[in-house]
Amino acid sequence: xxxxxxxxxxxxxxxxxxxxxxxxxxxxxxxxxxxxxxxxxxxxxxxxxxxxxxxxxxxxxxxxxxxxxxxxxxxxxxxxxxxxxxxxxxxxxxxxxxxxxxxxxxxxxxxxxxxxxxxxxxxxxxxxxxxxxxxxxxxxxxxxxxxxxxxxxxxxxxxxxxxxxxxxxxxxxxxxxxxxxxxxxxxxxxxxxxxxxxxxxxxxxxxxxxxxxxxxxxxxx
Amino acid sequence: xxxxxxxxxxxxxxxxxxxxxxxxxxxxxxxxxxxxxxxxxxxxxxxxxxxxxxxxxxxxxxxxxxxxxxxxxxxxxxxxxxxxxxxxxxxxxxxxxxxxxxxxxxxxxxxxxxxxxxxxxxxxxxxxxxxxxxxxxxxxxxxxxxxxxxxxxxxxxxxxxxxxxxxxxxxxxxxxxxxxxxxxxxxxxxxxxxxxxxxxxxxxxxxxxxxxxxxxxxxxx
DNA sequence: CTCAAGTCACCAACAGTTGTTCAGTCAAGG
DNA sequence: CCTTGACTGAACAACTGTTGGTGACTTGAG
Numbered sequence: 419x420x421x422x423x424x425x426x427x428x429x430x431x432x433x434x435x436x437x438x439x440x441x442x443x444x445x446x447x448x449x450x451x452x453x454x455x456x457x458x459x460x461x462x463x464x465x466x467x468x469x470x471x472x473x474x475x476x477x478x479x480x481x482x483x484x485x486x487x488x489x490x491x492x493x494x495x496x497x498x499x500x501x502x503x504x505x506x507x508x509x510x511x512x513x514x515x516x517x518x519x520x521x522x523x524x525x526x527x528x529x530x531x532x533x534x535x536x537x538x539x540x541x542x543x544x545x546x547x548x549x550x551x552x553x554x555x556x557x558x559x560x561x562x563x564x565x566x567x568x569x570x571x572x573x574x575x576x577x578x579x580x581x582x583x584x585x586x587x588x589x590x591x592x593x594x595x596x597x598x599x600x601x602x603x604x605x606x607x608x609x610x611x612x613x614x615x616x617x618x619x620x621x622x623x624x625x626x627x628x629x630x631x632x633x634x635x636x637x638x639x
Numbered sequence: 640x641x642x643x644x645x646x647x648x649x650x651x652x653x654x655x656x657x658x659x660x661x662x663x664x665x666x667x668x669x670x671x672x673x674x675x676x677x678x679x680x681x682x683x684x685x686x687x688x689x690x691x692x693x694x695x696x697x698x699x700x701x702x703x704x705x706x707x708x709x710x711x712x713x714x715x716x717x718x719x720x721x722x723x724x725x726x727x728x729x730x731x732x733x734x735x736x737x738x739x740x741x742x743x744x745x746x747x748x749x750x751x752x753x754x755x756x757x758x759x760x761x762x763x764x765x766x767x768x769x770x771x772x773x774x775x776x777x778x779x780x781x782x783x784x785x786x787x788x789x790x791x792x793x794x795x796x797x798x799x800x801x802x803x804x805x806x807x808x809x810x811x812x813x814x815x816x817x818x819x820x821x822x823x824x825x826x827x828x829x830x831x832x833x834x835x836x837x838x839x840x841x842x843x844x845x846x847x848x849x850x851x852x853x854x855x856x857x858x859x860x
Numbered sequence: 861c862t863c864a865a866g867t868c869a870c871c872a873a874c875a876g877t878t879g880t881t882c883a884g885t886c887a888a889g890g
Numbered sequence: 891c892c893t894t895g896a897c898t899g900a901a902c903a904a905c906t907g908t909t910g911g912t913g914a915c916t917t918g919a920g
Contacts, residue, residue: 595816602761
């Protein structure tokens, strides 16, 4: 089932077009990371097989496997950050901003379980992806904290900075728990994701669910 | 630093005492799973090395590596379930029951990151631990749902069964998110765990934090 | 057209893992 | 002594990341 199994021996790229293989390698690694049940088992030889190329050919474009993986992870992280920002851009209110960010986060996570695990599951060996598990999410967390502080209501709104930080942290942990359990425990009878997101934000902001649902459904259009 | 590096060539067990090696193997595997940064990289040969025995000797006591790991996981799961039940046993109220269960869950998770990852991180390859990631937690979840339903207040208390299920599910995802992010992202400035647990239960039950804190602190005594 | 230069990628092999098997060794009990 | 249980040593095939040397193809200059 491999794309270039034996059918097309993969025509060699023309003279100044060596970069296309590099792009193919990145794409293949991304696809494998997204697909694999255990992204940390990604193998240099798997990537080579996927593209239909010899394992040694990768070293012309990346110094080693670690560099390839880090490149892919950086792209995925930027993609998620961009998606969340774009989702929140047309926000008519602080609450809409928060809802859009959270919904984008959760949907990206469940749509691409492998990528989510790779970025936030803390699974990649430290020697392969130095500081990826530890650094990733820090910027996203900051945005969520700010968005939550602006959207919260009642006594939660008028709280000190460290209270706001804790509230944002709890929201993020809730989002992360939702995504990772949803991905890993498919056997559980899960309610619709949007119900969970609605309830989650409602609980963390003090706003009624009725106020959140419309903001969430309009996301689809 | 290996315990039996070369110092004690490990005296062979006497005639009917073959079971002691089995126990040693289980202990060593448990220790390694708890210690390793990536529990899924546990190796049959590591276990053998830890005990100071030949890799082949394991096959006298377990049919294969999978059986050994499953045995250890079952023990850990039973330990966690027992701890949660015991913590909740002297509960003076439904809320105290819930607080005790949640606190026991979180503290067990952060005290033994490796075991927590192994049980709930969905990391073990499916061919090695069939259905462990999917089945584990189902019983715990049932207990949490029941405990939450009894402890909730306001409109949350008088909700339909599927609403209670969703509420319990959300509480569990929040707990899981807290534990797993706490374990994997040590660089984040975390508030004290008990503050987070208090806030988390408060948010999910509708009870004021002041009502929860005393139940949590008395846990220590 | 001819042909050297430069790019692109491959082949074969390396040392190191891993889980697992199987014939055999060692020591003690009857 | 001989059986039996507890354990070992050596080997297996299947992997892994990585390297050095080599060939094939394209291009542009002469």
